[in-house]
Every structure is written in C-alpha cells, then in structure tokens.
Amino acid sequence: MEKTKSFSSLSLAFVLLFSMVYGYVLFRSHQNVGVSSTFVYNEITETKPVAKAVSQTMVSAQKISVAQVAETTPVINVAPMPILPPRIVYSVTPAYPETALQSNIEGAVVVDAKVGALGNVESATVKTSSGSIDLDNSAVSAVSQWKFSPATQGGQSLSSVFEVPVRFAIKG
Numbered sequence: 001m002e003k004t005k006s007f008s009s010l011s012l013a014f015v016l017l018f019s020m021v022y023g024y025v026l027f028r029s030h031q032n033v034g035v036s037s038t039f040v041y042n043e044i045t046e047t048k049p050v051a052k053a054v055s056q057t058m059v060s061a062q063k064i065s066v067a068q069v070a071e072t073t074p075v076i077n078v079a080p081m082p083i084l085p086p087r088i089v090y091s092v093t094p095a096y097p098e099t100a101l102q103s104n105i106e107g108a109v110v111v112d113a114k115v116g117a118l119g120n121v122e123s124a125t126v127k128t129s130s131g132s133i134d135l136d137n138s139a140v141s142a143v144s145q146w147k148f149s150p151a152t153q154g155g156q157s158l159s160s161v162f163e164v165p166v167r168f169a170i171k172g
Helices: 001-031 066-072 098-102 133-143
Strands: 036-042 085-089 107-115 121-128 147-149 151-153 157-158 160-170
Touching: 066 085, 098 133, 121 133, 133 160
Parallel strands: 036 160
Antiparallel strands: 085 147, 107 121, 107 160, 151 157
16 A cells, blocks of 8 residues: 555656646747847848757656656757748838938938838837938838848747848948
8 A cells, every 4th residue: 555655646746747847848949939039131140959869767666756756857958940030022222311412411320120920010210320310210211111021930920120221321
C-alpha cells in the first residue's frame, strides 16, 4: 500500500511538473505573435534559428524527490520562427518643398512607418527631424502613401515599424 501511494504521489508530481514545462514552452513559442517589430530600410539583417536536439529521460519507479524529477525532465528548446521583414511594393518620392528650395534648406529626416498586417501604412511619424518642418512634412506625407507586403512570422502577417531615411539635397 505504501509503495503504491508513493508511486502515485511521484506520478502526480511528474505530471504536474511536465504540464508546467509544456505550458511554458507553448507560451514562449506563441509569445511573439502580434509583436510589433522595427525594421530599418536598407539595413535589415536576418538570423537563422538554431535547432537543438531534444533528449528524453525515463523516470524509474523508485522514490525520488520533486527536485530530482525537475532534473530529469527534458528541457525542450524551441527556437522561435524568424520574423521576415516587410517589403516595399509601392513607394512615393517626397517632393522637395518650394520654400525649402528657395531658402537653400537641406536636411535628412528619418520617418517611422507603422505597417499594418495588411501592408498599409497605418501611421507615419518623424523619428529624427531635419530641422525644417517643411522637409519633415514632405517626407511623412510621401511615406504615408507607401504600400508593403507585411512582415510575417511562420506565415502569419504581423504589424511592424519600418524606418525610412529621407535625404533632401539641392544639386548644384
């Protein structure tokens, strides 16, 4: 009777521990879905996930502690699926504002474009200003008209942020 009760307690402890580990792995593998990622135009790098072998461990029917069960439980390392960046499908070149041309104003603007899961620019904002409101507004106006194929992870479309640097220069 005592041996059966001990084995039942051990089995229950193992099942509970395994359930917690399995739940954690599922949570981590779905954690990045819907997460907004930032991509920098012309500076995107890809990383490849590293697959690791999973070992299986058998628990014998002897009396062991919960700590020993934790040590023998296999750890499953699941690499998250890579996020593929959005791709530009259609772009509009910013117009050089007439007031800036007449005043010989040049500058560079960095625009953050929030790309929705359907590929439309949901919002475009100035991340780094050129110092000229006219140049900044022209860049934001143009980038807000861009169309993308959205970022994806495991075949699912994601919202993301796409940084677009815009340089305004007067050619002499």
